[in-house]
Amino acid sequence: MSELNHIALNILKKGKGILAADESTGTMTKRLDAVRIVSNPENRLLFREILFSSTSMSECIGGVILYDETIKQKTSKNISVPELISSMGSYPGIKVDTGAKNLAGSPEEKITEGLDGLRERLKEYYKLGAKFTKWRGVYSISKNFPSKLSIETNAHALARYASLVQENNMVPIVEPEVLMDGEHSAKDCLLKTSEVIKKCFDQLIFHKVDLKGVILKPNMILAGNKSQEKIPGEEVAKLTLDCLKNSVPSEIPGIAFLSGGQSEVEATENLHLINKFNDTNFIMSYSYGRALQQSALKFWAKDTKNIDGTQEIFNHRAKMNTLAAQGKWSKEIEN
């Protein structure tokens, strides 16, 4: 087994998932503004350090995705954030794209940037302790979107990224996110997501990426958030499995879903149902941002001294998702 395959499997073993704590400063400021906490480097670290020191880190969280600011910060115990995460039995990772910009040629769509100077940044992150990385391509669905241009260009960027990451001995998380915003049906989401994922793998293979050392981070198949269509969780699970069976090569060691704006419990229940019906050999786990942190952040903002209470809420979400990643979650356990 290659070293990268070993890391990918370790991150996702026994129902473990990934904590996506890689909000850029802009996004984190929005999250903190919403709960009336001043967004400065100290407060951003304070909340994150509480999560990274929680007991569920060792049982449930196989990896944590960090942002550039956080990977360079020192904790209250005067060790680096990656050292804290490693000491809890988890792998530190890093978001390396520099964000989605308007796509020239189709300016209502986005292209993710960050390839210039990436090799040098990767070497620096590796020295700081990163074992894996993330790059997110983003696609919206409407009558004419995602366009061929957006699908091709984002796949090309994701493949160039993944290839550079493996050259620097880290596991690339490949995240093509088809957004849930819009009026589209679940069937549209299935068709578009399948097309996007297939194109990503065509490019990954063309760029000679070792698929055994990659984690795929896709969206689940959902109806648009402005659609009249309401499909039950069982249907979400079946459509999501159909999509992945038809678009993901068997070499991929694991799939870790993004939550994408689903509520915490919805994201957990859908993951549980996907695992309940999972008739593939893929590990199906989570790489959640909002769906792991939302309640903990709200609670902390009301009483920032209550570290135990904040950790208890985070531990519960992490445990529920780790049960879901094994198809062992239920509403009774949730409550």
Ligand code: 13P
């Ligand atoms: P959400 O789970 O909040 O969608 O975030 C995951 C992520 O990393 C998006 O890039």
